[in-house]
Amino acid sequence: MNFALRRYSDDDQWLSSVNTTNELSRSVARPVVLARPQLSAPTFVHNSKWARPTIDRLVALASLKDNWDQRGSAAPRADVLSFAWTILAQIMPSDGKAPVIVPLGNGGVQIEWSAPHIELEVEVTRPFEVSAFLFADGRDDEIDTDTLDEMTNLIAQHFRS
């Protein structure tokens, strides 16, 4: 994936101060890290029309077990589902069209929107591992996911309810 999200990924951890002499001697090159506190999406997101069906879908996917399809697919990863929601909360307008979320065989998910002659598919393989394709007018174009700007603009332009 891409630089901006990786940079955001780096922000996922806080460095803690090194606090013992013994630890210092062994971990000069390996800073201790702490998980950043999880923040919930803003309240307005939960009031959006797309939010309820999307949450319902994510909850349903979270209940799947390994081999859910009898084809050897992995269960959707909890961290992937959580990250997918984080992205959606950032890119969706309040009147955005609820996406279809499809489990992938590798534990990731594919988030899809469709409208006449245009489709957008966003794959989340792992947290901070995102790729996206736009299919329109017979063309397949990979979307820049360095930032969320292009996805946000496409949804605002083409996928509103």
Next chain:
Amino acid sequence: MPTAPPRDQNGKILPHDHPEIRDDDYVIRHIVSPLDLHQDPDTQITRVASGAYSESSNGGMSVDIQRWMHDDGLDDFHYLSDETGGATRIRVRELRALGLKVGWDPDSGHAHHGAVWGIKNSGFRKKIARKAETLKKAQGET
């Protein structure tokens, strides 16, 4: 018995193009309802999502090898797990033209089981979806 598939030192089957899976053969992909389906609320059309054509965590997209099944007297739906499931078929030539490998993977199910390797992203999945022909609609598919 087909030629044995190549394996690594741990016995795991390696991605390969199996010589006895011909370019004009078809492989069958099972479709799970409703998880593999994309319902458009505007048009009320429900179709197979391209995400249905993804590789498993062990690598490779699971398929059945249609001609081998027919040769052994089995129909296309012999390995479908339940009545709600659907099935599509894809010509092996089309998959190989995308740079994908189509091989034999008898360890992951049964003697007619194959795998497709190299499906890297949604772009590949969409191309496969466009080439897939419906054999049996999954429950809810329109």
